[in-house]
Amino acid sequence: MITYTEAQTQNSPYTNYVQLPSNELHNHTYWEFFVALSGNGTQTLNGKTIPLSPGNVFLLRPLKDNHFFTLTKDKESYRHRDVYIADSDMKTYCDIISPTLYDELLNSPNAISFNISSSMYKYVEEILSLPNVASSKMLQIQKNVHFAVAINLLTTYETTKLPTVQPVWLDKFVEDLKNPENFTVSIEKLTAKIPYSHGYICKEFKKNMNQTIINFFNLQKINHASFLLMNSNLKILDISIMVGYSSPKNFIKQFTKVFQLSPSAWRTKNQLQSRK
Numbered sequence: 001m002i003t004y005t006e007a008q009t010q011n012s013p014y015t016n017y018v019q020l021p022s023n024e025l026h027n028h029t030y031w032e033f034f035v036a037l038s039g040n041g042t043q044t045l046n047g048k049t050i051p052l053s054p055g056n057v058f059l060l061r062p063l064k065d066n067h068f069f070t071l072t073k074d075k076e077s078y079r080h081r082d083v084y085i086a087d088s089d090m091k092t093y094c095d096i097i098s099p100t101l102y103d104e105l106l107n108s109p110n111a112i113s114f115n116i117s118s119s120m121y122k123y124v125e126e127i128l129s130l131p132n133v134a135s136s137k138m139l140q141i142q143k144n145v146h147f148a149v150a151i152n153l154l155t156t157y158e159t160t161k162l163p164t165v166q167p168v169w170l171d172k173f174v175e176d177l178k179n180p181e182n183f184t185v186s187i188e189k190l191t192a193k194i195p196y197s198h199g200y201i202c203k204e205f206k207k208n209m210n211q212t213i214i215n216f217f218n219l220q221k222i223n224h225a226s227f228l229l230m231n232s233n234l235k236i237l238d239i240s241i242m243v244g245y246s247s248p249k250n251f252i253k254q255f256t257k258v259f260q261l262s263p264s265a266w267r268t269k270n271q272l273q274s275r276k
Contacts, residue, residue: 001066002026006086014146015128016082027066031090033059033083033153035121041069041078045111052078055121057153059105059112062087081125085150093150096223096258097158114160116153124149143270144231151223166208169194173201174209177217180224183244187213221245222258229267236263 002024018034025044036056043050045058045067052069060067071078085093094102105112116124127145159174176182176190191201191213205213221243228239240251240263255263 003029003063005029006084014084014142015149016084018082019079023068025066025068027063028060028084029062030087031059031062031085033057033085033150035081035083035116035124035153037079037081037121037125039071039078041071041080043067043069052080055115055118057114057116057121057156059153059157061106061112064106065111081128083124083128083146083149083153085146089150093147093154096151097154101154101158112157114157116156120152120156124152140270141231144227147230148227167204169196170204170208173205174216177213178220180243183221183224183242185244187217218254219258222255225251225255225263226259226266229263230270239263 004026006029034057036052036054038054039052041052043052043058046065058067069078090105091102094105098104128149173190173194182190188198191198194201196204202213205216209216225239225243228234228242229236232239234242236252237248240248243251245251245254252262255261255266259266261269
């Protein structure tokens with residue numbers, strides 16, 4: 001069995017587009033998401049053979065999971081997108097979502113897998129199809145995009161643990177709360193479109209999502225703000241307004257609560273890391 005190390009991913013930072021008829025049994029010293037894109041393939045994961053379809057997502061853990069791919073039809077190709085994540089980064093990303101998520105993923109008795117919609121895997125492929133240009137600016141963009149995709153995939157995994165039967169109106173409401181175009185809209189206006197009382201909506205949301213509407217909405221705003229801080233030169237005041245905080249002081253307080261760093265310190269840290 002081959003073991004791939006982080007050093008072997010340096011020529012394609014953070015991600016790689018894979019098109020192959022088959023490969024050898026291997027594992028990794030880092031975490032790896034792979035998203036099936038097209039083709040007819042199978043994956044043998046920890047000795048179990050699994051047919052693959054577009055939108056299948058697997059998360060391979062460092063040295064815990066081993067796998068290889070084969071085709072199910074001759075003269076075809078199988079395609080997927082790898083997303084590499086260093087262990088230290090995975091801890092950071094998981095802590096943003098839940099303090100128990102990292103240990104849950106690492107110590108799961110079974111390999112981690114879930115499905116994403118066609119619109120999402122097309123988004124993942126589009127956003128990760130960046131030119132591989134060796135420049136500090138491009139490396140920073142790649143890092144920012146990698147962060148956004150990893151958070152999206154981890155958040156989607158979290159939603160798979162929710163009750164399987166969830167009201168259609170709630171699914172639509174959750175999507176509205178995730179949409180950056182709604183970050184400046186009040187929760188009252190978003191719930192006004194739902195034909196139930198505000199109290200009932202809040203009760204059902206907490207029962208299904210295991211958190212309040214306010215906490216969920218704030219986390220979406222703060223995660224988007226972190227992406228803007230790393231990926232633009234916008235002023236912190238402008239970003240706070242864009243994500244729906246009329247008070248910069250409250251924005252800084254909420255951001256620091258999530259990331260344990262102020263917005264300015266977060267931006268400076270990532271700028272410094274990109275120069276290393």
